[in-house]
Amino acid sequence: MSLNIAVCVKRVPDTAAEKKLDPTDQTLDRESVETILNPVDEMAVEEALKLKEAHSGEVTIISMGPEGAQPQAIRKALSMGADKGVHLNDPALHGSDAQAVAYALAQVVAKGSYDIILCGAESTDARTSLVPPALAENLKLPNLNFVKNVEVADGRVSAHRETDRGYDVIEGPLPAVVGIVWGANEPRYPSFKGIMASKNKPVETLSAADVGLDLAKVGLAGSQTQVVASGARSSERARNIVDNKDGDAHVKLADFLQQQKFI
Amino acid sequence: MPDVWVLIDHEQGVTSKVSHQLLTAARGLAAKAGGEAVAIFLGSGWATAKDRIAKYGATKALVSESTDYEDFLSSPSVETVSALIAERSPWGVLFPSSPSGKEIATRVAVRSGLGVLADSTNVDIAEGKLSCEYSAFGGSTLVTKTLKSGPFLICVKPNAFVAEESAADVSEEKIEASISDDAKRVVIKERVQKEAGGRPAVDSAAIIVSGGRGLAEPANFSLVEGLADEIGAAVGASRAAVDAGWYPHAHQVGQTGKTVSPQLYIAVGISGAIQHRAGMQTSKTIVAINKDAEAPIFSMVDFGVVGDLFDIVPKLTEEIKRRKGGG
Numbered sequence A: 001m002s003l004n005i006a007v008c009v010k011r012v013p014d015t016a017a018e019k020k021l022d023p024t025d026q027t028l029d030r031e032s033v034e035t036i037l038n039p040v041d042e043m044a045v046e047e048a049l050k051l052k053e054a055h056s057g058e059v060t061i062i063s064m065g066p067e068g069a070q071p072q073a074i075r076k077a078l079s080m081g082a083d084k085g086v087h088l089n090d091p092a093l094h095g096s097d098a099q100a101v102a103y104a105l106a107q108v109v110a111k112g113s114y115d116i117i118l119c120g121a122e123s124t125d126a127r128t129s130l131v132p133p134a135l136a137e138n139l140k141l142p143n144l145n146f147v148k149n150v151e152v153a154d155g156r157v158s159a160h161r162e163t164d165r166g167y168d169v170i171e172g173p174l175p176a177v178v179g180i181v182w183g184a185n186e187p188r189y190p191s192f193k194g195i196m197a198s199k200n201k202p203v204e205t206l207s208a209a210d211v212g213l214d215l216a217k218v219g220l221a222g223s224q225t226q227v228v229a230s231g232a233r234s235s236e237r238a239r240n241i242v243d244n245k246d247g248d249a250h251v252k253l254a255d256f257l258q259q260q261k262f263i
Numbered sequence B: 001m002p003d004v005w006v007l008i009d010h011e012q013g014v015t016s017k018v019s020h021q022l023l024t025a026a027r028g029l030a031a032k033a034g035g036e037a038v039a040i041f042l043g044s045g046w047a048t049a050k051d052r053i054a055k056y057g058a059t060k061a062l063v064s065e066s067t068d069y070e071d072f073l074s075s076p077s078v079e080t081v082s083a084l085i086a087e088r089s090p091w092g093v094l095f096p097s098s099p100s101g102k103e104i105a106t107r108v109a110v111r112s113g114l115g116v117l118a119d120s121t122n123v124d125i126a127e128g129k130l131s132c133e134y135s136a137f138g139g140s141t142l143v144t145k146t147l148k149s150g151p152f153l154i155c156v157k158p159n160a161f162v163a164e165e166s167a168a169d170v171s172e173e174k175i176e177a178s179i180s181d182d183a184k185r186v187v188i189k190e191r192v193q194k195e196a197g198g199r200p201a202v203d204s205a206a207i208i209v210s211g212g213r214g215l216a217e218p219a220n221f222s223l224v225e226g227l228a229d230e231i232g233a234a235v236g237a238s239r240a241a242v243d244a245g246w247y248p249h250a251h252q253v254g255q256t257g258k259t260v261s262p263q264l265y266i267a268v269g270i271s272g273a274i275q276h277r278a279g280m281q282t283s284k285t286i287v288a289i290n291k292d293a294e295a296p297i298f299s300m301v302d303f304g305v306v307g308d309l310f311d312i313v314p315k316l317t318e319e320i321k322r323r324k325g326g327g
């Protein structure tokens, strides 16, 4: 069975960069920082490419977000080997919370007839990991989240879901929404040929109206969560630092731990 | 009813520490909202769970005993919790902010047309309004959020609240939940335990001892484990240690691992890269052992030791053992 695969990817601020909230509306000031493809999403793309290699089929990259950043994320995935992209971009989407994002993505996904929809299990910026289960629920599809070792056979998908002491083997019917956990695989680097080829791959840009979004459900106004305030957390620490030159640092540390009642 | 519910996290009725923390939080919130703290218990083992739940002050429990909650992934819980909310409209529900807790909360939210907050580090009612704190950007920013309308669905981070006992009489109500076929689509076929139990899990531990590349080779993780066992800690690891295959990913702390806030975090042979700090800098007390006085980790410690971990860690473990023995 050839597989029609979708991968939802997100552009996130570079991990090492300073991040700040836009003081006017408390959304992430995305202009102020370098952005990269969410690292876990690269693993979701890699997983998709492996499924395509094993079963044949097509890989569509779906991303929602503003101009500039999102198309770059799609290009990166296309240069790794995905076939085409869909970019949902509309000013009405600005300020959407995770649930609103999932609702919007669901309308895009619903326009295709995908056998499997892959996501990263969590983004490095929001880290809510709410989008994949919310996407599944919007689509009324089964959800396998925080997984690796994804395998498809006979219209079913199985995977390993990380637990505290090992993993659970889980399995469900396709179509399904699958959230890939960090470390699931080593994402391939785009080859020079891949980068050149990606330039000719189609990327369709859709507006809210194109996918029939209910505007009451997206954007700042359509989001249930509201930011009331934000500020720098004070991170003052005692910074009591001792050198072990006399060989008794372990005693001083034990004293400290005892004072703090950890011993 | 302005009751505050807690979705109890448990294994065969053995309730987790996070459940006790959430019950403590629910008591405080219920007092302000003018309702009761209610435990939602799904699965098997209610007989075991009942006393534990009573100890942390739930006055009521809604109990649905079925193995469906263990045999199938998340969906049976989503179905029952959604149905209960529709029927009784509580003030809100607290979920553990764990992968499965968040997954259940989110899907309940979508199904019930409600909002959900993930990763809350504090939950309060201020001037009649829900107010949840959460740390953004690796703990450098504190954000206060609210939801437009209730019932409120809130995922609370482990260790956000300190569990306090307050014995109560629990009145229990058995719920007849018939789980639909739709909720039985994702099957848990096998539970593979690669590690023996005994040590606490990184996510919710009160103390974590983490090892990094400074340990030089995998076998040396035994030093970290020895110290951890002596003070009842979980074992964490930096990404460098995990990528090298020295320790499983479930133990990784940082931006692409767990975000933890234990009472005490001890970093051993970890430099303190920004992506590591993102996972641990909201820890209450931070201690580091590193031979490089310039290591960035020292900029954020309460107590730091500059020196060779191979010398210090075994001696520290012995010293702690001696003091514990000596009372």
Ligand SMILES: Cc1cc2nc3c(=O)[nH]c(=O)nc-3n(C[C@H](O)[C@H](O)[C@H](O)COP(=O)(O)OP(=O)(O)OC[C@H]3O[C@@H](n4cnc5c(N)ncnc54)[C@H](O)[C@@H]3O)c2cc1C
Residues within 6 Å of the ligand: A015, A039, B211, B212, B213, B214, B215, B237, B238, B239, B240, B241, B252, B253, B254, B255, B256, B257, B258, B268, B269, B270, B271, B272, B273, B274, B275, B276, B279, B289, B290, B291, B292, B295, B307, B308, B309, B310
């Ligand atoms: C997208 C992205 C995500 C990432 N996510 C994470 C994450 O989730 N978690 C994470 O930890 N990292 C993460 N990293 C990696 C991070 O940048 C660092 O590379 C990593 O944390 C370094 O691990 P380390 O401190 O163990 O190793 P090193 O930086 O090599 O530090 C080892 C330390 O050990 C000390 N040392 C050596 N020998 C001794 C001795 N005998 N006694 C005492 N001290 C000694 C050294 O002085 C040094 O400070 C991420 C990076 C990227 C790009």
Ligand SMILES: Nc1ncnc2c1ncn2[C@@H]1O[C@H](COP(=O)(O)O)[C@@H](O)[C@H]1O
Residues within 6 Å of the ligand: A008, A009, A010, A038, A040, A041, A044, A062, A063, A064, A065, A098, A101, A105, A118, A119, A120, A121, A122, A123, A124, A126, A127, A128, A129, A130, A131, A132
């Ligand atoms: N704007 C977006 N466009 C496409 N996919 C997204 C978007 N936001 C989140 N996702 C997907 O949802 C995953 C989890 O993100 P989050 O819920 O933000 O932690 C990501 O790894 C992506 O796969």
